[in-house]
Amino acid sequence: MKKPTLHDVSRAVGLSVYTVSRALSNRDGVSAASRERVLQAARELGYVPNRAAQELRRNTRSSVAVITASTSNYYYLDLMTGIQRTLRLSDRTAIVADVAAEGVYTRAVEESLVNDLIQSRTAGVIATLTLSPQSIQLFEKWEIPVVFVDSAPPKGADRVPSITTDNIGASMKVGAHLGDHGYTDWLFLAYPARWSTRAQRERGLREAAAAYGATLEVLESENDTASAYAALSGYLAVPGRSLPRVIIAGNNPMVHGALRVLRDRGVTVPSEAAIVAFDEFPWAPLLDPPLTVLNEDSETIGVLAAQTLARIIDEQVEAERLGKPPTPVYRPEYRQEMPAELIIRKSCGC
Secondary structure, eight states: OOOOOHHHHHHHHTOOHHHHHHHHTTOSSSOHHHHHHHHHHHHHHTOOOOHHHHHHHHTGGGEEEEEESOSOSHHHHHHHHHHHHHHGGGTOEEEEEETTTTSOOOHHHHHHHHHHHHHTTOSEEEESSOOOHHHHHHHHHTTOOEEEESSOOOTTOTTSOEEEEOHHHHHHHHHHHHHHTTOOEEEEEEOOTTSTHHHHHHHHHHHHHHHHTOEEEEEEOOSSHHHHHHHHHHHHTSTTOOOOSEEEESSHHHHHHHHHHHHHTTOOTTTTOEEEEESOOTTGGGSSSOOEEEEOOHHHHHHHHHHHHHHHHHHHHHHHHTTOOOOOOOOGGGEEEEOOEEEOOTTTTO
16 A cells, blocks of 8 residues: 655645645644644554654755866865864754766766765765766755856856856966977867866967977877776877877876876986876875976865855744745855966976
């Protein structure tokens, strides 16, 4: 025999599921008459509220999920520092949900993870890669706010908050510096386009290359060190292919793989091949030669993302207190684009 559900009670009394749920949990925002109607219908239908689920729902405002796709990039460590430090101020915590823990992203893993987060009733999500429109729609349906960092929202979700870097401007800054060195042969070792920053960085580099009369070749790799190493090794192994004058590594895993290749081939940096990378990391100045990097300051981005998400969640809590639906409110000021700093060291030839 089919067990009665909350929807059955809703249909019986002609009230929304939201109102029925509040009436059954004895919360504010429901008149005494409506509450009595709901309780009477529940008794007649034999509906028994799931107290464990209700307690879980009440506690959902304290835990936030940070969705990543491989955490091998040091960018994420600084990002998490900023997020955790900020959330602690509002007695919230963050958990990392990796959609590429095994090193490979798949849409199926994303869908499974999104469903798990919804079932656990996470308070909100900070996403470091562009999720599918279907994932965003599911989060919206369950009134779970999302803030993007390091990647843009998918098409059709333009109002969803994001804290990103001005990657086009930052890449043009990198290209201008290389152009000033007189380098005209550039290789961009890039991660896949599922990270929206990839297209922006490539665009900035192409515009800079055009301005300085340089040629830019793009070599794509999966977003991990081993793949970057394999991609660059294979590229350089082609007979008759010369070493590019400068290699621009798209992130920490890319530069790690590139440096291993150059070491194995006995290439001297920067006299034979200069190298520049996106994203600062603690031992970049300790390398020989010290590494020139584009610093996005991901810790500050994490702080801003956590502040934005906490503000949205607090507004949801207040809406519930007033008996209103806790629909996330996304404001234009919740979309920010941050500048980046080029830290010049010796690997570029300076």
